[in-house]
Amino acid sequence: MKYEPVIGLEVHAELLTKSKMFCGCEVVDSITAQPNRTICPVCTGQPGSLPVLNRKAVELAVRVGLALGCEIHTESIFARKNYFYPDLPKGYQISQYDQPLATDGKIQIETEAGPKEVRIRRVHLEEDTGKLSHADGYSFIDYNRSGVPLLEIVTEPDMRSPEEVKAYATRLHAILRYLEVNSGDMEKGVIRFEANVSVRAAGSDQLNTRTEIKNLNSFRALTLGTEYEIKRQSEIYERGGTVEQETLGFNDATGKTYSQRGKESAHDYRYFPEPDLPPLVLEQSWIDTIRESLPELPEAKARRFIEKYELKPQEARLLTSEKALADYFEDVASKSKSPAKTVSSWIAGEFMRYLNDLSLDVTKIPFPAEDFARLIDMVTDKSLSGNSGKVVLGEMFRNGGKPEEIVKARNLAQVSDEGFIQEAIAKVLSDNPREVEQYLAGKETLLQWFMGQVARATKGKADPTVARELLVKLLEERRR
Amino acid sequence: METFELGVQETHELLASRKVSSEELTRAYLERIQKLDPQIKSYVTVSEELALEQARDADRRLKTGEGLTPLTGIPYAAKDSLSTRGLRTTCSSKILENYKPFYDCTAIRKLKSTGAVLLGKNNMDEFGMGSSTENSGFFTTRNPWNPDHVPGGSSGGSAAAVAAGLAPFTLGEDTGGSVRMPASFCGVTGLKTTYGRVSRYGLLPLVSSFDTIGPMARSAYDVALVLEAIAGHDPKDSTSRMEAIQPYSEILKKTENLRGLRIGIPKEYFVAGLDPEMDASLRAAIRQLESLGAHAVEVSLPHTQYAIPVYYLILFAEASSNLAKYDGVRFGLSERDGEGLLDVYLKTREAGFGAETKRRIMLGTFALSAGYYDAYYLKAQKVRTLIRQDFEKVFQACDALITPVAPTTAFRIGEKVTNPLDMYLSDVFVVAVNLAGIPALSVPCGFSNGLPIGMQIMGPHLSEEMLLRIGYVYQNQTDWHTKRPPCWND
Numbered sequence: 001m002k003y004e005p006v007i008g009l010e011v012h013a014e015l016l017t018k019s020k021m022f023c024g025c026e027v028v029d030s031i032t033a034q035p036n037r038t039i040c041p042v043c044t045g046q047p048g049s050l051p052v053l054n055r056k057a058v059e060l061a062v063r064v065g066l067a068l069g070c071e072i073h074t075e076s077i078f079a080r081k082n083y084f085y086p087d088l089p090k091g092y093q094i095s096q097y098d099q100p101l102a103t104d105g106k107i108q109i110e111t112e113a114g115p116k117e118v119r120i121r122r123v124h125l126e127e128d129t130g131k132l133s134h135a136d137g138y139s140f141i142d143y144n145r146s147g148v149p150l151l152e153i154v155t156e157p158d159m160r161s162p163e164e165v166k167a168y169a170t171r172l173h174a175i176l177r178y179l180e181v182n183s184g185d186m187e188k189g190v191i192r193f194e195a196n197v198s199v200r201a202a203g204s205d206q207l208n209t210r211t212e213i214k215n216l217n218s219f220r221a222l223t224l225g226t227e228y229e230i231k232r233q234s235e236i237y238e239r240g241g242t243v244e245q246e247t248l249g250f251n252d253a254t255g256k257t258y259s260q261r262g263k264e265s266a267h268d269y270r271y272f273p274e275p276d277l278p279p280l281v282l283e284q285s286w287i288d289t290i291r292e293s294l295p296e297l298p299e300a301k302a303r304r305f306i307e308k309y310e311l312k313p314q315e316a317r318l319l320t321s322e323k324a325l326a327d328y329f330e331d332v333a334s335k336s337k338s339p340a341k342t343v344s345s346w347i348a349g350e351f352m353r354y355l356n357d358l359s360l361d362v363t364k365i366p367f368p369a370e371d372f373a374r375l376i377d378m379v380t381d382k383s384l385s386g387n388s389g390k391v392v393l394g395e396m397f398r399n400g401g402k403p404e405e406i407v408k409a410r411n412l413a414q415v416s417d418e419g420f421i422q423e424a425i426a427k428v429l430s431d432n433p434r435e436v437e438q439y440l441a442g443k444e445t446l447l448q449w450f451m452g453q454v455a456r457a458t459k460g461k462a463d464p465t466v467a468r469e470l471l472v473k474l475l476e477e478r479r480r
Numbered sequence: 481m482e483t484f485e486l487g488v489q490e491t492h493e494l495l496a497s498r499k500v501s502s503e504e505l506t507r508a509y510l511e512r513i514q515k516l517d518p519q520i521k522s523y524v525t526v527s528e529e530l531a532l533e534q535a536r537d538a539d540r541r542l543k544t545g546e547g548l549t550p551l552t553g554i555p556y557a558a559k560d561s562l563s564t565r566g567l568r569t570t571c572s573s574k575i576l577e578n579y580k581p582f583y584d585c586t587a588i589r590k591l592k593s594t595g596a597v598l599l600g601k602n603n604m605d606e607f608g609m610g611s612s613t614e615n616s617g618f619f620t621t622r623n624p625w626n627p628d629h630v631p632g633g634s635s636g637g638s639a640a641a642v643a644a645g646l647a648p649f650t651l652g653e654d655t656g657g658s659v660r661m662p663a664s665f666c667g668v669t670g671l672k673t674t675y676g677r678v679s680r681y682g683l684l685p686l687v688s689s690f691d692t693i694g695p696m697a698r699s700a701y702d703v704a705l706v707l708e709a710i711a712g713h714d715p716k717d718s719t720s721r722m723e724a725i726q727p728y729s730e731i732l733k734k735t736e737n738l739r740g741l742r743i744g745i746p747k748e749y750f751v752a753g754l755d756p757e758m759d760a761s762l763r764a765a766i767r768q769l770e771s772l773g774a775h776a777v778e779v780s781l782p783h784t785q786y787a788i789p790v791y792y793l794i795l796f797a798e799a800s801s802n803l804a805k806y807d808g809v810r811f812g813l814s815e816r817d818g819e820g821l822l823d824v825y826l827k828t829r830e831a832g833f834g835a836e837t838k839r840r841i842m843l844g845t846f847a848l849s850a851g852y853y854d855a856y857y858l859k860a861q862k863v864r865t866l867i868r869q870d871f872e873k874v875f876q877a878c879d880a881l882i883t884p885v886a887p888t889t890a891f892r893i894g895e896k897v898t899n900p901l902d903m904y905l906s907d908v909f910v911v912a913v914n915l916a917g918i919p920a921l922s923v924p925c926g927f928s929n930g931l932p933i934g935m936q937i938m939g940p941h942l943s944e945e946m947l948l949r950i951g952y953v954y955q956n957q958t959d960w961h962t963k964r965p966p967c968w969n970d
Contacts, residue, residue, distance in 0.1 A: 041581075050680060091807060
């Protein structure tokens with residue numbers, strides 16, 4: 001039988017606020033900061049301490065809600081989610097339950113079958129927990145992260161493959177970065193995924209028992225975890241078995257899911273409205289102000305790039321995958337005399353390759369956009385060959401420097417002077433009489449080989465169009 | 481006359497005229513505590529060194545006259561649920577027996593800044609769960625009027641300390657009568673403040689939606705002086721009220737009568753079974769108020785009978801969550817000789833919590849559980865709204881309500897402790913006030929068999945000023961609040 005997965009995603013994203021959700025403690029890098037450096041009575045749950053809501057966290061949450069097309073509720077309620085765990089200092093987490101901040105949004109993703117909408121069920125605010133570590137028979141708790149504002153974004157079970165899940169996750173990641181509400185540093189755990197997975201006979205509209213996979217902390221884990229779980233469940237059905245409702249963990253090393261707790265030991269969180277916080281009431285005018293301040297989002301930006309700059313859809317999507325990259329493209333394009341399409345292929349090609357090779361962030365390019373624009377223009381107006389252009393770009397990445405100076409220092413300027421090129425060709429032809437003979441005998445594929453020899457002889461400076469014309473002309477002359 | 485016999489205002493005059501120093505005064509109180517408190521047992525902790533240090537600081541202020549307030553140099557004590565930095569704060573629970581907070585409760589911080597001198601912390605029912613202090617994890621406080629009787633609860637230690645001359649004023653905390661009931665049992669004046677009028681920051685919570693800190697003293701005037709110092713908005717408490725506080729004591733000085741005041745007598749609070757002497761005392765008090773210009777009308781609060789079940793349901797639910805943090809991980813008792821994490825939780829809570837606390841945690845956990853939430857917690861909240869609306873309606877017909885504080889005077893130690901339901905019912909006249917979040921003042925208005933009777937004066941939200949005016953004018957005309965228990969001269 002053919003099976004179809006039904007997948008919904010819960011995403012926890014840390015919000016980029018200066019201070020924590022319910023106290024004034026500074027938010028610090030939870031990987032590098034000294035443990036328990038930014039803690040206070042509130043975020044360590046000292047008896048008698050009380051939460052005070054961080055306005056900025058609400059603002060960022062509203063930004064996300066609006067960007068996802070959600071309805072923002074002018075009144076929402078904080079609730080206590082009660083459970084015992086040492087990383088949860090109060091014995092409950094302040095979250096939102098039956099009256100969340102935002103509901104009913106959507107994200108458009110690209111699939112093989114074309115664009116698809118994933119519905120967002122809800123977006124709500126909650127606080128992060130502390131971090132546990134274990135060593136030498138002891139357990140340690142770091143409360144630096146305790147009380148950091150988190151946004152939980154929950155989809156409807158709309159995804160039908162791990163690829164769709166990945167497309168959704170990367171799109172959401174891009175949107176959060178565009179909105180400047182999250183650092184996007186996956187390796188620091190600022191975005192964490194939980195996937196709800198079930199499978200059913202392909203084409204059915206029945207919803208089968210689902211499992212929840214926790215601790216999916218990278219796109220890779222998300223893909224592997226859902227893939228594994230789909231396979232596991234399909235095999236159970238194939239054998240005629242039943243899938244148990246349970247909570248699963250994911251092991252990054254083995255790529256497998258494992259049972260954490262079954263249905264019978266599922267938590268009853270005993271939610272009730274948080275009495276220490278009054279209902280969160282928002283002014284519609286404040287929401288409107290935030291709406292007006294929203295940046296252009298990846299989808300709209302890609303559409304504009306396609307229309308305005310005539311980019312290929314794939315290139316437009318690549319360039320808009322990160323706001324900084326899109327901004328960089330527009331910056332270089334505005335400074336260059338070359339067509340935007342040309343700038344786009346430079347950035348999507350050679351530039352991105354260097355960026356990846358050198359693990360550089362697009363905001364930390366070691367040369368100004370003007371220099372890159374002039375380099376592209378030199379290639380466009382043929383004063384530099386495409387190959388030399390790549391060499392110069394590499395040099396700029398490695399050691400900085402102005403493109404003109406590099407061209408001069410390395411003597412790379414492209415020459416269209418026919419005399420110079422003709423001289424070089426004549427030498428190549430007289431040095432290789434056997435190849436000339438073969439060519440004249442009909443092996444015309446050797447033309448490319450001759451071009452290579454000419455490029456070598458001219459150190460890549462010969463304008464290839466001019467060189468090709470002259471080469472053909474001189475070879476033909478020898479036929480006579 | 482000994483210094484301990486003076487109220488806050490008289491003591492302030494003595495200090496301001498430099499006839500006595502704060503240090504002398506503080507030493508006198510500490511000596512009296514040392515001598516008398518072994519019988520009364522109103523203090524869990526006496527902070528002698530800290531008190532003398534604060535007294536000497538106050539004396540420096542008194543000398544220069546700089547930053548002088550009516551409370552500068554005046555000793556006081558606080559219920560042991562108010563966090564005091566570096567000073568043991570136990571909530572009279574074994575689970576917090578050695579817990580020293582690293583920050584001050586806002587009310588304590590405010591008193592510190594006025595130069596008041598903290599003598600120590602008062603006994604209470606564990607985490608405020610009780611009406612007699614018999615649920616204290618340490619010992620039962622005695623009623624200064626008769627040591628065989630309870631002082632009331634849960635702020636029993638704070639009421640007994642004021643009644644026995646072991647502090648001129650104390651800070652109590654009222655979740656469901658915990659200031660008013662012991663004030664009435666011990667014959668002192670106690671104010672349950674409007675919810676949010678005094679910051680809860682640093683108050684170890686029982687029921688976050690009901691908890692209020694309020695002063696206990698020997699007169700309404702003294703209560704007003706303390707209220708001025710501790711009330712007001714606190715950015716650290718999101719439920720604290722924004723409205724400015726009033727110059728309560730100044731207003732009192734200008735008040736001579738109650739002309740034009742409409743007082744409501746809710747019939748549901750004067751029911752058959754009310755102690756006849758108590759009924760008579762309250763009727764007499766109402767007549768006294770009428771003679772001062774007030775106009776009494778009978779009114780009705782029809783949902784009164786639901787107040788007890790609604791109050792306790794919400795209490796169980798919130799308390800079960802508020803007490804979750806006592807898990808042996810970060811502070812307080814920690815039993816670590818078990819097998820693993822679960823054992824730390826189980827053994828710590830088993831050893832640390834008393835029977836009543838465990839009972840309430842279990843009931844609350846149940847009431848919040850999936851499938852029961854709607855029937856219990858949610859239903860209780862809906863009825864709570866009806867009770868609140870009762871008060872809103874009745875305050876259109878009158879300005880204040882007069883009722884008894886408790887159905888009886890102080891009961892005997894051991895009389896109710898074996899029957900939790902009977903104990904819960906002793907809160908019948910006080911809990912509706914907490915459900916509505918309104919303020920209420922308890923003032924002494926008579927005696928029955930040598931035990932004090934209290935009158936409860938309720939008003940709408942933020943009507944502390946009016947309640948204190950009624951109490952003040954009443955106390956100007958009567959001497960119930962000046963009666964002293966037999967141990968006074970010990």
